[in-house]
Amino acid sequence: MAELAKVRREEEEETREPEPAEKPSGRGRAAGLFRLHPYAKWIIPLLVLAVIVGGVIVWRYYGVRESTDDAQIDGHIDPISGRVSGTVLRVYHEDNETVEAGTLLLELDPKDYQVAVDRARADLANAQAGAVAAQVGVPLTTTTSSNQLIAANAAVRAADREVQAAQARVQEAEANYTKTNADLKRMQELVAKDEVSRQQYDAAVAAAASAKATLDGAQASVATAESQAAQTRAQADAAHTVPEQIRVTRARAGAAAADVQKYQAALEQAELNLKYTKIYAPVTGVLSKRNVEPGQVIQAGQPLFSIVDLENLWVTANFKETQLKDMHPGQKASIRVDAYGRTLSGSVESIGGATGSRFSVLPPENATGNYVKVVQRLPVRIRFDKGQDPGHALRPGMSVEPTVLIQ
Numbered sequence: 001m002a003e004l005a006k007v008r009r010e011e012e013e014e015t016r017e018p019e020p021a022e023k024p025s026g027r028g029r030a031a032g033l034f035r036l037h038p039y040a041k042w043i044i045p046l047l048v049l050a051v052i053v054g055g056v057i058v059w060r061y062y063g064v065r066e067s068t069d070d071a072q073i074d075g076h077i078d079p080i081s082g083r084v085s086g087t088v089l090r091v092y093h094e095d096n097e098t099v100e101a102g103t104l105l106l107e108l109d110p111k112d113y114q115v116a117v118d119r120a121r122a123d124l125a126n127a128q129a130g131a132v133a134a135q136v137g138v139p140l141t142t143t144t145s146s147n148q149l150i151a152a153n154a155a156v157r158a159a160d161r162e163v164q165a166a167q168a169r170v171q172e173a174e175a176n177y178t179k180t181n182a183d184l185k186r187m188q189e190l191v192a193k194d195e196v197s198r199q200q201y202d203a204a205v206a207a208a209a210s211a212k213a214t215l216d217g218a219q220a221s222v223a224t225a226e227s228q229a230a231q232t233r234a235q236a237d238a239a240h241t242v243p244e245q246i247r248v249t250r251a252r253a254g255a256a257a258a259d260v261q262k263y264q265a266a267l268e269q270a271e272l273n274l275k276y277t278k279i280y281a282p283v284t285g286v287l288s289k290r291n292v293e294p295g296q297v298i299q300a301g302q303p304l305f306s307i308v309d310l311e312n313l314w315v316t317a318n319f320k321e322t323q324l325k326d327m328h329p330g331q332k333a334s335i336r337v338d339a340y341g342r343t344l345s346g347s348v349e350s351i352g353g354a355t356g357s358r359f360s361v362l363p364p365e366n367a368t369g370n371y372v373k374v375v376q377r378l379p380v381r382i383r384f385d386k387g388q389d390p391g392h393a394l395r396p397g398m399s400v401e402p403t404v405l406i407q
Contacts, residue, residue: 065403065404065405065406066319066323066327066403066404066406067401067402067403067404068317068318068319068320068323068401068402069399069401070317070318070377071315071316071317071318071335071382071399071400071401071402072315072316072396072397072398072399072400073313073314073315073316073337073394073395073396073397073398073400074313074314074315074316074381074396075308075309075310075312075313075314075396076283076308076309076312077288077306077307077308077309077396078282078283078285078306078307078308078309079303079305079306080105080279080281080282080303080304080305080306080307081300081301081302081303081304082108082276082279082298082299082300082301082302082304083273083276083279083300084108084113084273084276084277084300085297085298085299085300086108086109086110086112086113086277086297086298087108087109087295087296087297088106088107088108088109088292088293088294088295088296088297088298089106089107089108089109089294090106090107090294091105091106091290091292091293091294092104092105092106092107093105093287093290094287094290095287095288095289095290096286096287096288097286097287098284098285098286098287098392099281099284099285099286099287099307100281100284101281101282101283101284102280102281103280103281104278104279104280105279105280105281105287105304105305106278106279106292106304107277107278107279108276108277108278108279108298109277110274110277113270113273113274113277114274116270116273116274117267117270117271117274119270120263120266120267120269120270120271121267123263123266123267124260124263124264124266124267126263127256127259127260127262127263128260130256130259131253131256131257131259131260133256134249134252134253134255134256134257135253135256135257158232162228169221170219170221173211173214173217173219176211176214177208177211177212177214179211180207180208180210180211181208181211279304281307282307283307283309284309284310284311285307285308285309285310285311286307286308286310286392287305287306287307288305288306288307288308289303289305289306290304290305291303291304291305292304292305308395308396310389310392310394310395313384313389313394313396314346314349314381314382314383314384315335315346315381315382315383315384315400315402316379316380316381316382317379317380317381317382317400317402318356318377318378318379318380319377319378319380319404320375320376320377321355321375321376321377321378322375324351324378324380326406326407327348327351327380327404327406328348328351329347329348329349329350329351330347330348331347331348331404331405331406332345332346332347332404332405333345333346333347333348333382333402333403333404333405334346334402334403334405335382335384335400335401335402335403336400336401336402336403337394337398337400338398338399338400338401339398339399340393344384344385344388344389345384345385345388346382346383346384346385346402347382347383347385348380348381348382348383348404349381349382349383350380350381351378351379351380351381352378352379352380352381354378355376355377355378356376356377356378356379357376380404382402382404
């Protein structure tokens with residue numbers, strides 16, 4: 001038994017692991033590491049320096065750049081609508097076709113508008129004829145009325161002279177009547193004394209009666225001449241309205257000329273309406289949102305197409321207000337397009353005049369007192385540099401990630 005126990009103790013001693021030696025300290029381990037690897041004392045400081053330099057480079061890179069993923073490509077989308085109403089005859093293009101500026105898109109039935117043009121031309125011709133007649137009437141009226149005025153003035157002068165002549169004849173008749181009446185009185189005295197014959201007396205009586213009749217006739221001629229003179233003056237007064245008549249005639253000629261202008265404008269409008277029956281593309285772009293078919297009756301202003309102008313695109317980037325401290329127009333920018341994985345260059349064109357919330361349908365109101373400060377965003381327009389998209393792969397609405405170099 002003693003031998004068996006001794007054998008077991010020997011086996012346990014053989015299988016027992018040796019006790020580890022005393023662990024070295026940290027400084028000892030480092031010294032041992034540097035003794036085993038003599039270049040480590042240079043590599044570790046270099047690694048630390050590289051980390052510091054890399055951190056500085058990363059900080060300097062991102063410290064002078066501001067970026068956002070809240071950005072999209074924008075562009076002009078031109079709505080195409082009719083200027084006049086009518087029935088669509090033909091539609092020449094489909095959605096997503098690229099059309100050049102001035103391309104005929106659709107055509108309306110022009111018959112009604114052609115009739116309107118013909119009617120406007122007839123009205124204009126009638127107005128022009130009336131204007132010519134009115135213009136010709138001005139010199140005719142001027143000449144005729146002037147001659148009437150001259151004739152009336154001459155008639156007034158002639159009537160005045162006739163009155164004067166009649167008055168002179170009255171004076172002569174009065175003188176003859178006075179003489180013959182005086183002779184009759186003397187004859188009466190002489191015949192009473194029988195110094196003259198009854199025949200001489202009768203001749204004196206007849207001469208006196210004849211002188212009286214002549215006087216009465218002369219006075220009646222004066223009244224007639226004065227009446228004619230008054231009538232002639234009335235006609236002359238009527239003839240003195242010649243300037244007013246001329247002005248009236250000229251006013252009628254002016255009204256006729258104005259009618260010509262009115263009907264000329266009506267003709268031009270009718271011709272424009274006829275021209276509007278053909279609708280052309282105002283810009284070069286991609287045709288979208290076709291909303292018209294042949295045979296459809298459209299109204300003026302009804303949307304028919306939309307054309308996306310791919311020659312003039314920009315980025316609307318909504319930057320946080322805390323990112324705009326050093327941002328200003330003219331700074332360079334890079335734009336990464338999500339759809340194609342491309343990075344394009346551009347520059348800041350402008351910064352919005354208000355935050356996006358100010359332009360929302362329901363702007364936020366903080367009058368209740370339950371105020372929570374929220375970082376606002378302002379739209380920044382970034383213009384692409386020219387010549388980067390010759391194939392027009394960019395489209396409005398695409399998501400992009402712009403980065404602006406703020407220094």
